[in-house]
Amino acid sequence: MTYGVDPLNLVISGVGGQGNLLLSRLIGRSLLSKGYHIAIGETLGVAQRGGAVMSNMRISKTILYGPLIPENKAHIILSLEPLETLRMLVKYGNPNVTTITNFNPLFPVSVLSGINRYPEYEKLKDTITKLSGAAFFMDATSIGLELGAPIVANVIILGGLIGLSLLPLTREDIEEELKSSFAPERIRLNLKALDMGVNTIKSYEKS
Amino acid sequence: MYSLARHEPGARELLMGNEAIARGALEAGVQFVTGYPGTPSSEIVESLARVAGEAGIYVEWSTNEKVATEAAAAASFAGLRALSAMKTAGINVALDFLTHVNYSGLGKSGGGLVLVVCDDPEGHSSGDEADSRWFASSEGIPLLEPDSPEEAKEMTKWAFNLSEELKSFFLVRSVTRISLSSGPVTLGEIPHMERKASFDTSQCISPYLARLHHISVLERLTQVSEIFEESSFNWYQGPLNPELIIVTSGVSTLYAQEAIKSLNMGKSVGILKFGTLWPFPEQFVTKHVSKTHRILVVEEVDPFLETWVKKTAFKSKNMLSSDFVVYGKESGHIPKVGELKADLVIKALVELFGLKYIDKEASYKQKANVVSENLLIDRGVTWCAGCPHRASFWAMKKALQKDGRDGFLTGDIGCYTLDVFPSGDKLTKALHAMGSGVGLATGFGHLSQFNSEQPVIAVCGDSTFFHASIPALLNAIHNRANMVLVVLDNRATAMTGFQSHPGTTFDAMGNEAPAIDVANLCRSLGCLVIITDPFDLEGTTDKIRQLLREEGVKVLIMRRTCELVRMREEKNKPYTVWVDAEKCRGEKCGFCTRSFKCPALPWDIKTEKALINKAVCCGCGVCADICPYDAIVRQEVV
Numbered sequence: 001m002t003y004g005v006d007p008l009n010l011v012i013s014g015v016g017g018q019g020n021l022l023l024s025r026l027i028g029r030s031l032l033s034k035g036y037h038i039a040i041g042e043t044l045g046v047a048q049r050g051g052a053v054m055s056n057m058r059i060s061k062t063i064l065y066g067p068l069i070p071e072n073k074a075h076i077i078l079s080l081e082p083l084e085t086l087r088m089l090v091k092y093g094n095p096n097v098t099t100i101t102n103f104n105p106l107f108p109v110s111v112l113s114g115i116n117r118y119p120e121y122e123k124l125k126d127t128i129t130k131l132s133g134a135a136f137f138m139d140a141t142s143i144g145l146e147l148g149a150p151i152v153a154n155v156i157i158l159g160g161l162i163g164l165s166l167l168p169l170t171r172e173d174i175e176e177e178l179k180s181s182f183a184p185e186r187i188r189l190n191l192k193a194l195d196m197g198v199n200t201i202k203s204y205e206k207s
Numbered sequence: 208m209y210s211l212a213r214h215e216p217g218a219r220e221l222l223m224g225n226e227a228i229a230r231g232a233l234e235a236g237v238q239f240v241t242g243y244p245g246t247p248s249s250e251i252v253e254s255l256a257r258v259a260g261e262a263g264i265y266v267e268w269s270t271n272e273k274v275a276t277e278a279a280a281a282a283s284f285a286g287l288r289a290l291s292a293m294k295t296a297g298i299n300v301a302l303d304f305l306t307h308v309n310y311s312g313l314g315k316s317g318g319g320l321v322l323v324v325c326d327d328p329e330g331h332s333s334g335d336e337a338d339s340r341w342f343a344s345s346e347g348i349p350l351l352e353p354d355s356p357e358e359a360k361e362m363t364k365w366a367f368n369l370s371e372e373l374k375s376f377f378l379v380r381s382v383t384r385i386s387l388s389s390g391p392v393t394l395g396e397i398p399h400m401e402r403k404a405s406f407d408t409s410q411c412i413s414p415y416l417a418r419l420h421h422i423s424v425l426e427r428l429t430q431v432s433e434i435f436e437e438s439s440f441n442w443y444q445g446p447l448n449p450e451l452i453i454v455t456s457g458v459s460t461l462y463a464q465e466a467i468k469s470l471n472m473g474k475s476v477g478i479l480k481f482g483t484l485w486p487f488p489e490q491f492v493t494k495h496v497s498k499t500h501r502i503l504v505v506e507e508v509d510p511f512l513e514t515w516v517k518k519t520a521f522k523s524k525n526m527l528s529s530d531f532v533v534y535g536k537e538s539g540h541i542p543k544v545g546e547l548k549a550d551l552v553i554k555a556l557v558e559l560f561g562l563k564y565i566d567k568e569a570s571y572k573q574k575a576n577v578v579s580e581n582l583l584i585d586r587g588v589t590w591c592a593g594c595p596h597r598a599s600f601w602a603m604k605k606a607l608q609k610d611g612r613d614g615f616l617t618g619d620i621g622c623y624t625l626d627v628f629p630s631g632d633k634l635t636k637a638l639h640a641m642g643s644g645v646g647l648a649t650g651f652g653h654l655s656q657f658n659s660e661q662p663v664i665a666v667c668g669d670s671t672f673f674h675a676s677i678p679a680l681l682n683a684i685h686n687r688a689n690m691v692l693v694v695l696d697n698r699a700t701a702m703t704g705f706q707s708h709p710g711t712t713f714d715a716m717g718n719e720a721p722a723i724d725v726a727n728l729c730r731s732l733g734c735l736v737i738i739t740d741p742f743d744l745e746g747t748t749d750k751i752r753q754l755l756r757e758e759g760v761k762v763l764i765m766r767r768t769c770e771l772v773r774m775r776e777e778k779n780k781p782y783t784v785w786v787d788a789e790k791c792r793g794e795k796c797g798f799c800t801r802s803f804k805c806p807a808l809p810w811d812i813k814t815e816k817a818l819i820n821k822a823v824c825c826g827c828g829v830c831a832d833i834c835p836y837d838a839i840v841r842q843e844v845v
Contacts, residue, residue: 010808015586025389032220032221032391037391039390040389041387041388042389043331044246050586050587050591050806051588052586063464066384066462066548067390068464068548070549070553071572072571072572087842089579090579093575094567094568094571095571108587109587109588109630110587112804112809113800114257114800118389119581123582127579127582198408
C-alpha cells in the first residue's frame with residue numbers, strides 16, 4: 001500500500017448535503033476493483049437537516065475490518081468543513097495524521113442564531129495544523145464556484161487526496177469510477193473538478 | 208449506472224448492508240416485498256422498489272409494519288417468496304400478527320417468508336436501542352444475524368430456503384453498522400422466478416387451537432436446531448487450546464478479530480462466532496467452549512448470547528467445573544449500553560489478561576482536548592430553510608401563549624421531532640412512538656373531570672397519521688376527549704427519504720396511486736376540520752386559538768409541501784428577501800435569529816445585525832412576518 005500501513009484508516013467528514021457519501025463510494029469502488037477489502041461505516045444521524053456526517057473507511061490487503069476506526073487511529077482525515085476536521089482530530093487524530101480540509105466554514109445552528117460564536121478562522125487553522133502531522137487546506141467551494149458548481153467541492157477535495165498519493169489510487173482510477181457513476185452530461189465537469197483538486201494540492205507541494 | 212438486479216454472477220460489488228439484503232432476496236427469487244420506512248432499514252425496500260419493474264416483482268410501502276407483515280404473509284400463503292423489512296420499533300407494531308403466524312406456520316404450499324429487522328444500538332436515529340433478538344427466544348422464531356454485507360446477502364438467501372422447507376417464517380436481524388455500512392459482495396445468480404400465486408383453500412392457516420400449534424412450533428424449532436448445529440455461519444477460529452474464547456456474533460465479530468490482532472493474541476485467544484442465534488446451537492457451543500475455562504462474550508446492548516451461553520454451561524458437566532468463568536456484561540467487562548468498537552474489546556482483554564497496554568495516543572488525546580476545548584461547538588440540527596414546520600411551530604407557540612392556560616403539544620416521529628432537540632422550541636412535552644401523540648392526547652383530553660384546564664394539541668405528520676394515529680383519533684372521538692389534532696401535512700415521509708404513503712399520489716414503485724384525503728376522512732368521522740397554510744402565521748395562530756376553545760375533537764390540517772419536494776418540482780424562489788439594515792435594531796433585539804432559527808437568517812458578527820444568506824434562502828418570505836420592526840423585507844418574484 002502506498003501509505004505502507006494495513007489497514008489504512010480514512011475518515012471523510014462534513015455536513016449533510018456536501019456529498020461525503022459520494023466520496024466514500026467512489027474511493028471504495030475504485031479500491032475494490034483493485035482487490036482491496038473495504039469496509040465503510042457511515043454515521044448520518046439526521047444529516048439532511050444540517051447535521052454532521054462522517055464515513056469511516058478501512059482499507060486492507062488481507063482481511064475485512066470492522067466499519068469503525070478505533071479511537072485516534074486515523075491515517076488520513078478528508079474533511080469538507082474545518083470545524084468538522086477539528087472534531088475528527090479529537091476523535092481519530094494522532095501525531096502522524098494527514099488532514100485535508102476544504103476551508104469552507106458552515107455555521108452550526110447555534111452560531112446562526114447568535115448564541116455561540118464560530119471559532120476565529122486563523123485560530124481554527126492553527127489548531128488543525130498543530131494537531132495534524134501534515135495539514136492541507138483548500139478552498140474547494142470557491143474553486144467549485146469558479147467552475148459554476150460549488151457542489152463539486154467534494155470531487156475537488158478528492159483530487160487533493162489523489163494528488164498527494166496517499167492512497168493506492170491514480171487520477172485515472174477515479175476517472176474510470178466517475179465515468180460509471182455519473183450521467184454523461186456531468187462527467188466533464190467532475191473530471192475538471194478532479195484535475196483542479198490534483199493541481200491545487202501539487203502547487204502546495206512545490207511551494 | 209449500476210442496477211441491483213443485474214445478472215452478473217461472480218462480479219464483486221461494493222454494497223451497503225441493506226442493499227446486500229435486498230440482493231440476497233432477489234437471488235432467492237423473492238416476488239413480493241413490503242415494509243414501512245425507518246432508519247436504519249429503509250434502503251432494503253427502497254432498493255427493491257427501484258428494480259421492481261426490471262425484476263418483475265411487487266414492492267409496496269405499507270401503511271404500517273403490522274399490515275406489511277400481513278400482506279407479505281398472504282403472498283407466502285399463496286406460494287410466493289415474500290420479504291418484509293422494518294426497524295426495531297416496527298417489529299413491536301407487527302408482533303401481534305407475527306406471534307400468531309409463527310404458531311400457524313405458512314400452510315402446506317407456503318413460499319419462503321423472511322422478516323428483516325434492523326436494530327439501532329446507540330440509538331443513532333431511534334428513540335431506543337432495543338434488542339430484537341429477544342423476540343426470537345420469547346416467541347420461538349428462528350433467528351439469523353450476519354457479520355458483514357457479504358454474509359447478509361448469503362444469509363437472506365438461506366433464510367428463504369429454510370423458511371420454505373420448514374413452513375415457518377425466519378427472522379434476519381441487522382444493526383446500523385451492518386445495514387448502513389458498505390462492503391464487498393460477490394453477486395450470485397438471480398433465478399428466473401415465475402411462480403403462479405395460488406392459495407390452497409382446502410386448508411385454514413390459523414394458530415387456533417393454540418396448544419396444538421405451540422407443540423408444532425417446538426417441534427419445528429427442534430428441526431431448525433439440527434440444521435443450525437451444522438451451519439457454516441457458525442465457526443471457531445483460533446488455537447486448539449486457547450486460554451480464552453470470545454463468543455460473539457454479527458458486526459462484533461470483526462471488532463473481536465481486530466482486538467486479537469492488535470494485541471497479538473492469536474495464539475492464546477480464539478473466537479467462537481454465531482450466525483444462527485435462535486434456536487441457540489447448544490451442542491456447537493459445548494463442543495468448542497470445552498476447549499477452555501474462560502469465556503468472554505462480546506455483543507452489543509443486551510446480554511443475549513451471554514444468557515444462553517451461561518444456560519448451556521449449566522447443562523453441560525464439563526463446563527460446570529469450578530474454574531469455568533463467563534465474562535461479559537454481568538461481570539462489567541463489556542458495556543450494556545451503546546454500540547461496540549474494537550477499542551472496547553481491547554480494553555476487556557487487557558483487563559482480563561492483566562496486560563500492560565500503553566495507549567500511545569494518550570498525550571495526543573489530552574493535548575487535542577485542551578487546544579480544542581473552546582473551539583468545538585456542537586453542530587446541532589434544525590429544520591431546513593423554508594420548512595413549513597418552522598412556521599407551524601411558530602404559530603402553535605404564539606397560540607398557546609395567547610391562550611394562557613399552560614397548554615402543550617404531544618408529539619410524533621418525523622421531522623417535527625426536532626422540536627425536542629437542543630435547538631428546538633420544546634413546545635412538545637411528551638414524545639414517544641408513532642401515533643402516540645394522538646393516543647396521549649386522548650388521555651390528556653379527559654383530565655378536565657379531574658380539574659385540569661390545560662388544553663392539549665396532538666401533532667402528527669401525514670405518514671404517521673395513517674400509520675398509527677387513526678385508531679387513537681377514533682378513540683378520542685368516541686370517548687369525547689377534548690383535543691386539537693394538528694396534522695402537519697407536507698406531502699412526504701420527509702425524515703426517511705420521501706417514501707410514498709396512503710396520502711401520496713404515487714406508490715413505492717412510482718406508479719400513480721389513489722391518494723387518501725386526510726381532511727375528508729376526518730370530516731366523515733364527524734370532526735370539525737379546518738385547513739390552513741402555516742405560512743399564513745397570523746391566520747393559523749387565530750385558527751389554533753379558536754379550536755383550543757371548542758369542545759370535542761378538532762382537526763387542523765397545516766398543509767404546505769415539504770420545501771425539499773417543492774424545490775425539486777418548482778425550482779424557483781417565490782420571494783426575494785433582504786434585511787433593511789437601518790430598521791434592524793441589531794443586538795438590542797436579536798429576536799428573529801434567536802427565536803425563528805432559520806439557517807438562511809444568520810447573525811452577522813461584524814454588523815451585529817440579522818442577514819439573509821442568499822445561497823441558502825428559499826424565498827418563503829415567512830421571516831418578514833416575524834420581525835417586530837418590519838426590518839425584513841420580501842418582494843414577490845414575478
